[in-house]
Amino acid sequence: MLSARSLQWFYLLVLLSVTTVLAAEETQAANDCDWYCWVEKKINSLEKQVDKITKLLFPDVDNNTSTSIDDNAPNAPTGHPRYPSSFGAPYASITANHGVAKLISRPIVTVTPTGRTPIATSTPSEPKPDVQARAGYRSLAYFGNWDIYGRKYFPQQVPAEKLTHLLYSFADIKSDGTVVLTDTYADTDIHYQGDSWSDSGNNVYGAVNQLAMLKARNRNMKVMLSIGGWTYTNTNKHLDTPASTAQGRQAFAASCVDMVKNYGFDGIDIDWEYPQNTTQGSQFLAMLTEMRSQLDDYAETLVYADAAGRKTKPHFLISMAAPAGDTNYRLLPLGKIAAVLDFINLMAYDYAGSWDKTSGHASNLYASTSNPLSTPFNTYGVVNAYIAAGVPSAKLNLGMPLYGRAFTKTRGPGLPYDGIGDGTWEKGVYDFKDLPLKGAKEYYSKEAGATFSYDNSTGMFISYDTLNMALRKVDYIKQNKLGGAMWWEVSGDRTDKGSIITNVVRGLGGSDGSGIESSSNWLAYPDSQYDNIKNAYSH
Incomplete structure (x- = not known):
């Protein structure tokens, strides 16, 4: 059965056919405007007439909206x-x-x-x-209500599609x-x-x-x-x-x-x-x-x-x-x-800091046997302790820092220091996006499963996860069947191709993202x- 709109266009087609015949007879109009222009004017006029007819025949139909x-x-x-x-x-x-x-x-x-x-x-x-439900790794980040002030980091900047x-x-x-x-x-x-x-x-x-x-x-x-x-x-x-x-x-x-x-x-x-x-x-x-x-x-x-x-x-x-x-x-x-x-x-961070007498790794995976003072804590031991206490590994999200802990006037990890540096927003703490500092060189300790930077001229040691270290932690998460990754906190990350969140999520989720939890x-x-x-x- 034809709807009101269908009938409306049926009338329009009939009337349009009539106008086509009339067009051949109206040569004077064709002299003032070409045939196509003339037809367009007739169509506009006839459509108005069709609207009037439709309103008379179907007064309950709103011609401005679909039925x-x-x-x-x-x-x-x-x-x-x-x-x-x-x-x-x-x-x-x-x-x-x-x-x-x-x-x-x-x-x-x-x-x-x-x-x-x-x-x-x-x-x-x-x-x-x-979104369709799918099991996979979680990606979590903390966002502080104080971030909008000095950091000028606002909710709209959160990489929501990655979390x-x-x-x-x-x-x-x-x-x-x-x-x-x-x-x-x-x-x-x-x-x-x-x-x-x-x-x-x-x-x-x-x-x-x-x-x-x-x-x-x-x-x-x-x-x-x-x-x-x-x-x-x-x-x-x-x-x-x-x-x-x-x-x-x-x-x-x-x-x-x-x-x-x-x-x-x-x-x-x-x-x-x-x-x-x-x-x-x-x-x-x-x-x-x-x-x-x-x-x-x-x-x-x-x-x-x-x-x-x-x-x-x-x-x-x-x-x-x-x-x-x-x-x-x-x-x-x-x-x-x-x-x-x-x-x-x-x-799984803040393992070392200004409260310690010696400098140390702040988010290392393993204990160092050759330099035990450099690793007061380690992620391997903590994860095993939680699992032994009855926590399913899939419920554990591995926390990772988007900042570094600094120690000044030291000869390296596990050694005395004097001072902690100015930091980005607080003493001794530098955002990942600001690291390494100018003049510093990055290092990797395979034994401790940790990265850091060191400036020979100033004696500043900063413990933090480089992008490569974060990707090593992706392997650790997968090998130990953990639930995913967590970051403190989101404003410290980079926004370019060196973003830790972006690269870790890609590492956990795969090229198509199918490895990331969906709910x-x-x-x-x-x-x-x-x-x-x-x-x-x-x-």
Whole structure:
């Protein structure tokens, strides 16, 4: 049966045939304009007449839009309700019989577009489709909320297409267990290009908004909130109190759920540096277990079904930044913790630094027998200890530094030093992208499995992973069947062909990238208190 639009063009063809006959008779018109120009004018006039006829015959048809709705179009008409749909998909599929994707375990919520203009530098108007699930290596990087200041490193610069997970750092913890963001300007307030100052409703901006849009563009990158870090949990001991009671752990877990649902995170990373005894180690396990329970319970309220009836729900991730020193990890019930966590980010760096009496390798793979003072710790021993404690190797992500630790006025690793140098942003620490320093030469110690630079004229020794060393660690990850690579932190990497992240991901994933884990992030957050998080990707 012909649709209204088909009939419309049928009338147009009939009338066009008539005009063709008339064209032969209208010689005067042909003198003023060639035949083709004359026909074009007639077509424009006749199309207007056809529109009038169509409106008379089919008054309910909108001639400016197609009769079939493409709900995947960025500018899909807004006269139809939008529902939270299948896993991460931005639009529901509306079929001829008005079937919609429904949220199974809660009332269906109708949402409408916010009119927010996404920034041109980070996201198109519509997220890419879900990615297909595939096992493989993980690639994770930490991104600090302080990076936007002196470093001038912004969310839009994150190499999202190379990462399976981005860990946004750091949130803090109140004594009652409430999780709080630590820099409101960087986290939620700063307006980037394209952010409106006149959006209606309650909206969030800053890195939270930018990362939400970035993950919509890169569906394989999950964004997690990292809670804790050295200052908040070691210096200030902010996890000690809430972790010590059942009430505090429940409040902390509930607050983690709030962070996920309000800010659009895919999960939580815990960086407790460090539980000080086995009692705190057990409390840490209990806290993670409570988090797992509450995040799973919340996920059960987000069960969706598409038009075909297929159900899906999010799996909100939990990870931890894990210590490499035996005085710290031996206090943790590692096997039980690993059973609760999705993966463990092993901090296989900072083995040596300004706290030591001698210079040393800061991220070496092996112990040195000829120069033991140069390798106070080593990755080989740490990895074996975790596996022996019951941690599956596939859950261990090998942490790698994107910076170097410096020692000045020394004759080399394992020897006394005097000073640590100015550093890039802090004393004694240089970004990888600034290394080697002018005048320094790079070296490789096969015995220690470590690289470093040394300047003979100044006696400056800097321990860091060169690109070649990072690629050797790719082999180590594969040989030991580890879960993947993690970096602290993303702003320190180069952006040219010497990028460690780019080359390691290529080494782990292969030329076609098939060796990298693939799993879609989550975009539907109908309970967010922020309208642009709640509405942006669920209409």
